[in-house]
Amino acid sequence: MDRRIGILGLGTMGAAIARGLVGSLPAGSIAATRRAGESTPPDGDPPGVQLVADNRALVERSDVIVLAVKPHQVQQILEDLAPNLAGKVLVSICAAISTDDLQRWAGSKTVVVRTMPNTPCLIGRGMTVIARTTQTQPEQLALAESLFAPLGRTAVLDESLLDAVTGLSGCGPAYVFLIIEALSEAGVKLGIDRRTATLLAAQTLLGGAEMVLQRGEHPAQLKDEVTTPAGCTVDALMVLEDGRLRSTLIRGVVAAAERSRELRRLP
Secondary structure: OOOOEEEEOOOHHHHHHHHHHHOOOOOOOEEEEOOOOOOOOOOOOOOOOEEOOOHHHHHHHOOEEEEOOOHHHHHHHHHHHHHHHOOOEEEEOOOOOOHHHHHHHHOOOOEEEEEEOOHHHHHOOEEEEEEEOOOOOHHHHHHHHHHHHHHEEEEEEEHHHHHHHHHHHHOHHHHHHHHHHHHHHHHHHOOOOHHHHHHHHHHHHHHHHHHHHHHOOOHHHHHHHHOOOOOHHHHHHHHHHHOOHHHHHHHHHHHHHHHHHHHHHOO
8 A cells, every 4th residue: 555644643552553554664654643641652652653743734744544542532633634634534443433423523525434453453463343334435445454454354344333343352452461361370370480371371362363263163163172071171161151251251342342332422
């Protein structure tokens, strides 16, 4: 994609996208503004990204603007920038803000695409869902897919499912980190040093996830392959079921999705 990219709001997610894109675009293609109140991250700004002090200047120099600010900031920012956004492509990664609202605030001459990426985009292992609406043109979906493809995997879903996506894959890395932390703690309790226990837990989740993606089988089938009769795994699974791990994870995702819907209704 030979376009100039402007990232409006260089917070955690904006920086993850910037770092993921740097290697796939010509030098000087990416510029950004820092999100209001956001300080320089401990590992520094993404290399190869030009920092611009003013949002309007960023929009003027960019063909595609990635909107990465907090949801409550979106309306004011877009209404202020609307005259400068005409003819531009606006790609929003903001939770809970609908395409209709984005379009209304940015102006009818702006091409708007709503997406929901997650933080593993930082290492090229992200999951980005692109919202499809009745107004979305195939070329707009293709542009968004080309923007996020270097950052991991992409999928296209109807916009009505974006709150569910926020709860599942948008917030999902936090659930994974919590599970890794818990498994690591179990290893420590059983006598394994913490660094090695964390390695065992993280690599086990990574390997399991890769098997699901590569083999395309239902996770229950893969689980059965590990669960030998009268073996260790079935005892562990019984304890996890007693602790309602499955239903707790489901309820966690549903709670995050409901919160996304609430955010959309806030003034």
